[in-house]
Amino acid sequence: MIGPIISSGIISPAWDNLFAVILGMGFGFALESSGFSSSRKIIGTFFGYDFVVVKVFFTAAIVASLGLLYLSYLGLVDFSLLYIQPTFLASAIVGGVIMGIGFAMGGFCPGTSLCAAAVGRIDGLVFFGGMFIGVFLFSEAFPLFENMYYSGSLGAKMINSVFGISPELFTFILVLAAVGMFIGATWIQKKVKKVEY
Template structure:
């Protein structure tokens, strides 16, 4: 379980059950927020709805501030947290493929499953496409492996990459988020006149 739950309070056998409960709540919140709508999700690329951008920026900021604060108070040791390894080419190409899929289909993998759960046909087609892509990738993995494992940078973060103090990084990231919110509101108001 998470770093705030000491060993012994919740048995390890409950991990899967807790994960399912969290997943159900996450799906419910996605659906309640309208994130199972491909129009709402694609709106960020067309300039008429920036809810996705604002939610992701807010989630990243709250998470960073929360982790740093808990590290400061001694509840969490940041050096013990898992950092996913960085394979530069895999990340860039995967990001481009997912971005094109996001714009074309109006879903990301998580929101597509949420939309499938409520029976949306476009999401079902999207998820079938994901499964076909996964199958092709797994069958041709030997061909893709040099690209997949290329330019390994280790378990680094943006703070490590830029050599910035974590607290300064959060401050700078907060300023970037505020600017992004202001710009997105300006663009949305301009686009609203065109679409409506």
């Protein structure tokens, strides 16, 4: 079956929301079982006492990137039907910087705060509640940010094309960089004083 099986019409779109629930369950399970329901475990990456975020995040990025390349190579997925996050330079950078501050303050990102709330962490629930206020404020203040929101539009640009290399070569470099990071993270974690949490 050539994927994506919903967009290409192999399975009726009526099933899409059911798959959404099942995929979401896998997502939530993977995050919680890796320890992402604990803000102090997540934040350990930034102080060097626990690099679980780096290890899980980049392993997942590699698995998904490699998997999509293989499926595409084998003719099992039509890359043109996949949703590729469009690139808007200004908003991607400024939005990312703002999220980084919220991350360091609150100790969660949206998905992990939800996982924390699901296992009874009140700080996770409060973070998730805070998001509603932030989203509401952005939506109301949208006219002020509209120019920035749409500026620097590059469409569905792929990162390998910036460097003028093939997706395969870029992914290979990504794997090498990630393995280097894993080795470095493990080395640093051994040197840093343990934090009890």
